Amino acid sequence: MRRARRRSLRPRPLSYLWMLIPGLAVYLAFTVYPFLSSLRYSLYNWTGVGALRDFIGLGNYSFIFNPQGFLHPLVRAVLHNVYFFGLSFVLSCLLGFLLAYLLYSVNTRVSAWLQALYFVPYLIPPVVVGYLWSIYLEPGFGAISRALNALGLSWLNLPYLGSSRLALPTVVGISAWAGMGFPVLLFLAAMINIPSEILDAAKIDGAGATTTMTRVIFPMLRSTFVTVVTLTWLSSFLVFDLVYVLEGTQAGPNYATDVFGTLFYRTAWGGFGATATGMGLAAATAVVAFFFIMIIAALMVWLQQRLGRD
Amino acid sequence: MRWRSDFWVSGLQYLILGLWGLIVLIPLLNLLMLSLKSLPGIVARPFSLPSTLHFSNYVNAWKLGDLGIYLFNTAWMSVLAVAVVLGLGSLAGYVLGRFDFKGNRFLYLVFLAGLALPIQMIAVPYFGMMEALNLINSPWSLVLLYGASGLSFSVFILTAFARNLPTELEEAAWVEGATPTYVYWRIALPLMRPILASVGLFNFVSAWNGFFFPLILLTSRHNMTITVGILSFIGEHLTEWQYLLPALVISMLPPILVFLIVSRQFIRGLTSGALKI
Amino acid sequence: MKHALPALTTLACALSLGAALAAPSTLTVWTWRAQDAPLWKQVQAKLNQEGYQVHIDFRSINPTSYDSVLATAMDSGKGPDIFYGRAGEGTFNYAASKLIVPVNGLVSFKNFVPSSLAAVHYQGKNWGVPLDEEAMVIFYNKQIFKTYHLSPPKTWNDFLTILKTLKSHGVTPISIMPIQTWLVALTIDEISATMLGNQGAKSLVARKMTYNSKPYIDVLKKLVSLEPYFEPNYMAVGSAGNEQEIAIATGQAAMVFDGIYDLGTMEQFGAKQSNLGIFAVPPMRAGQPSRVDWYPDATLVENAKIANPAARAAANAALKFATTKQFGSDFAGIAGEISPIKGVTIPAKYVIAREAYALYQKEPLNPLIGIRSPMDTPPPTGVNSSSQKVNTDVGIFTAETNEVQPLLSGKITPAQAAAAIQKAVSWYFAK
Known part of the structure; x- marks a missing residue:
């Protein structure tokens, strides 16, 4: 009802739609257009070198969904991405929220310093993050294994990057270490945005810290929460550099860390350990994955808009 | 806004914050320390204190790597890319977040879709386009790339933010017959300042740290960006970490500086009173 | 963006002008072997001595990104004049697509250890010069x-x-x-x-x-x-x-x-x-x-699309030089690795490399069965329009x-x- 009244006051579409044009034009020209024109690779058997000659229609797609073909590695990779998302969710969203809340409630000066500190790893190129952690985790002479042995905790000195069970959680942990600053910043921004009247009102009503958090802050942050979850989902799906640096194109051990990014790269650009080398197949794989990611992301957006509305 | 219910709670808060601080700080200090070591020390004894501080590593890295040129190229390229993203992104985000019109959700999804594509896939066609525009080997090709591809993320965030902005000021403006452009510029943009700082920072970092596209698009040394430039220290079998690490530390300083500036702006933007209406 | 566009046009003009002026004397060389930079300084000296007014623009790209960077540039016809190919399959893919030129008529292979030529031999022609073993x-x-x-x-x-x-x-x-x-x-x-x-x-x-x-x-x-x-x-x-x-x-x-x-x-x-x-x-x-x-690791190959005749001539001369004993000695002297050119020895300062070279000469495996062997080079695909299937070889x-x-x-x-x-x-x- 309020909505209808508001709309009557609102300007006509033409007066605001033009503001959308420049962004849309640049985006369409320099991202969407090259993407669409790369779609035709998916219809060819093409190594990535030379002209497109060998047209195979939907051959790449049927190969992807063929259990004897690419289905197994693709499903495995996607499941690893989902796992990556699950663990990242716990680390980035929950721990990130907790850290943001704590930063919000402590002394402002300390908070400002810690915010800066938490953010710094995010500024290091993933290649370097990967190298740093790989030398710490080297099982023989790495700092962590030495420290564990020295502390009498040698039972904890495990092949973190070399066991099928531990490799993926280790990579997610390193990724969360590097990326934590960003969700913290988003949550914090949203918390500071909560009008102080609301908090004061809660205080007057005699709400304690816990009640304020669960009853006031958390609900007001729902849409930020969905934003962070969506971003975590997307970044979990696009993760590449870190796996590539820590575990190579083959995303070892035994493909235990093989995610869509490494599968795509290995298939598109070849390199050691390609099961089938071809830009064509890689493009088709990307299309399939693209729709999968989009459906889930659209679901999240829908959720976000619903939550944002009420 | 302070919840000092008691001494223990606040002690626990600082403990958790400090613990994460240490987890972050130790490897960072270590990186700094490593950059001052000789090569055998870097790899064989990464955690011991350097016996002598090799400040010469920094001097050598600077001299060997044309770091000054790389920093300059990367700086103007990143700043322009961020300007494109913030300018166009805030316009689009404002429109998508504040107005209901037919196709709104579709356009929003079009922007969002960019987040789901493996960017390497567009390498070949993008290279062809840049060739047609005669921009191969020019950082302008990266301004366009990061400016355009950064829009998906930025529009996504800015739209979400715009959607949740307080409506009262805007409503008043409509009543007075203000144009959307005016409202965007005088009301929405100031309110969006804190999130613009976050989005700008995010885009700045990804442009600054970008590796794959600069490597493909920039072919000569004097046009390179910092990441590609310093990773040329890595040869096939010889990894010259004693130069690479100082170069990396140097390359991280500008983004840290930007963060410090932006985070202050970010806090100021929030406390400026604009939100208290 | 309003200001960016005119600037962009100006820049594009400046760039094309710069290219036109600089191109005649530049020969671009791409590799993943950063350690070969001094080698190409020597090649440049040699070319200048022979009267080619050429500047060699040597670019090393980290090995894990090399293949993708090269393929992208080559597909758009903007590749380097000379590049390092991966011996065998990596070179044949470019040969099959006719993106590089056969060099049989151009250079002589009489100085080479015969087995090394498998690295460049595809469909009856040699498509480059083997660099190392x-x-x-x-x-x-x-x-x-x-x-x-x-x-x-x-x-x-x-x-x-x-x-x-x-x-x-x-x-x-x-x-x-x-x-x-x-x-x-x-x-x-x-x-x-x-x-x-x-x-x-x-x-x-x-x-x-x-x-x-x-x-x-x-x-x-x-x-x-x-x-x-x-x-x-x-x-x-x-x-x-x-x-x-x-x-x-x-x-x-x-x-x-x-x-x-x-x-x-x-x-x-x-x-x-x-x-x-x-x-x-x-x-x-x-x-x-x-x-x-x-195993042979790298080959030197010449781009089929070199627009500038002066650069083409210089590239030819560089490849010709790469088949001489002089070049082989320069390579062995700088890299301390084995040249496939007959009679080239590794300098005494590389004690271990010399020992390895002696072992290699005394007991080389022949024929190869692992990397760079005949079993390592599946035929290039996508060359014809007839396969009708996804290549999994x-x-x-x-x-x-x-x-x-x-x-x-x-x-x-x-x-x-x-x-x-x-x-x-x-x-x-x-x-």
């Missing part, structure tokens, strides 16, 4: 061997005794990097060279034997049998890419399986040449020969690389690994 050996730390009164083994059993002795003294006998699967695959090639010998290799190439045969399964078993002598948690080693060179250089491990190209890395991490020794994988019984696995080296981690971690048996490898290269045996 790499040899795989076992490096050992002399100091550690001396401490425990050990000497290089004569037989496989000697080798196992050495490993046991070292382990009993708490020394890590072998450092290996399973995350760098390609290096472990080279180790398989290295062991199979001695164990199969020339005879076995010939039967494989002639398709009289397969990778499913007992001798090859035994090679995989031998690799697995070394497992107790790798460092604890060895499956996690290799993210940084040079842990094993660090380990031998700093005395953390007694031995590594490695190529001579890694000597530079070992030295960089503090290894003294005088403290390193090498030997080939020892044979089963005393008196049998050891064999050294070797991979070379033997990729096949081995794929099985390394499951094999070492005990997920599959040597027989299963051999079967998988054989299946991957069935295109060769179906011929």
Whole structure:
């Protein structure tokens, strides 16, 4: 009802739609257009070198969904991405929220310093993050294994990057270490945005810290929460550099860390350990994955808009 | 806004914050320390204190790597890319977040879709386009790339933010017959300042740290960006970490500086009173 | 953006003008071998001396990104004038697409060791000039061997005794990097060279034997049998890419399986040449020969699309120079690696490389059966418009690389690994 009244006051579409044009034009020209024109690779058997000659229609797609073909590695990779998302969710969203809340409630000066500190790893190129952690985790002479042995905790000195069970959680942990600053910043921004009247009102009503958090802050942050979850989902799906640096194109051990990014790269650009080398197949794989990611992301957006509305 | 219910709670808060601080700080200090070591020390004894501080590593890295040129190229390229993203992104985000019109959700999804594509896939066609525009080997090709591809993320965030902005000021403006452009510029943009700082920072970092596209698009040394430039220290079998690490530390300083500036702006933007209406 | 567009146009004009002025004298060379920069300084000096007014613009790209960067540029016709191709398949793909030129009429190959030409030979023509040959050996730390009164083994059993002795003294006998699967695959090639010998290799190439045969399964078993002598948690080693060179250089491990190209890395991490020794994988019984696995790694090829005639002439001259003994000596002198040009020796300062070269000359595996072998070069695909299917053929080296981690971690048996490898290269045996 309020909505209808508001709309009557609102300007006509033409007066605001033009503001959308420049962004849309640049985006369409320099991202969407090259993407669409790369779609035709998916219809060819093409190594990535030379002209497109060998047209195979939907051959790449049927190969992807063929259990004897690419289905197994693709499903495995996607499941690893989902796992990556699950663990990242716990680390980035929950721990990130907790850290943001704590930063919000402590002394402002300390908070400002810690915010800066938490953010710094995010500024290091993933290649370097990967190298740093790989030398710490080297099982023989790495700092962590030495420290564990020295502390009498040698039972904890495990092949973190070399066991099928531990490799993926280790990579997610390193990724969360590097990326934590960003969700913290988003949550914090949203918390500071909560009008102080609301908090004061809660205080007057005699709400304690816990009640304020669960009853006031958390609900007001729902849409930020969905934003962070969506971003975590997307970044979990696009993760590449870190796996590539820590575990190579083959995303070892035994493909235990093989995610869509490494599968795509290995298939598109070849390199050691390609099961089938071809830009064509890689493009088709990307299309399939693209729709999968989009459906889930659209679901999240829908959720976000619903939550944002009420 | 302070919840000092008691001494223990606040002690626990600082403990958790400090613990994460240490987890972050130790490897960072270590990186700094490593950059001052000789090569055998870097790899064989990464955690011991350097016996002598090799400040010469920094001097050598600077001299060997044309770091000054790389920093300059990367700086103007990143700043322009961020300007494109913030300018166009805030316009689009404002429109998508504040107005209901037919196709709104579709356009929003079009922007969002960019987040789901493996960017390497567009390498070949993008290279062809840049060739047609005669921009191969020019950082302008990266301004366009990061400016355009950064829009998906930025529009996504800015739209979400715009959607949740307080409506009262805007409503008043409509009543007075203000144009959307005016409202965007005088009301929405100031309110969006804190999130613009976050989005700008995010885009700045990804442009600054970008590796794959600069490597493909920039072919000569004097046009390179910092990441590609310093990773040329890595040869096939010889990894010259004693130069690479100082170069990396140097390359991280500008983004840290930007963060410090932006985070202050970010806090100021929030406390400026604009939100208290 | 409003201001960006005019600036962009101006810049584009400036760029094209700059290109027009600078192009006649520039020859671009791309490689993944950063260490060859001084070599191309010498090539430039030589070209200038011959009257070519040319400046060589040498660009090294990190090896893991090299292939994608090169392919993108070549597809748009903006590739370098001369580039380093991967020997075999990596060069043939460009040849099949006619993106590079055959050089038979241009240069003479009479100076080359005949076996090296397989790296560039495709459909009756040579598509480039072979640059180098790499040899795989076992490096050992002399100091550690001396401490425990050990000497290089004569037989496989000697080798196992050495490993046991070292382990009993708490020394890590072998450092290996399973995350760098390609290096472990080279180790398989290295062991199979001695164990199969020339005879076995010939039967494989002639398709009289397969990778499913007992001798090859035994090679995989031998690799697995070394497992107790790798460092604890060895499956996690290799993210940084040079842990094993660090380990031998700093005395953390007694031995590594490695190529001579890694000597530079070992030295960089503090290894003294005088403290390193090498030997080939020892044979089963005393008196049998050891064999050294070797492979051509890089080829120099010329872009088919060089617009500028002056650059074309200079590129031709550079490739011509690359076939001379002078160039081979420059290469060996700078890189300390083996040139495929006859009569080129490695300078005395590269003690270990010289030893490896002597081993390689005395006992090279012939023919090759692993990397860069006939089984490693599936025919280029996508060249014709008739395949109608997705290409899944991979070379033997990729096949081995794929099985390394499951094999070492005990997920599959040597027989299963051999079967998988054989299946991957069935295109060769179906011929």
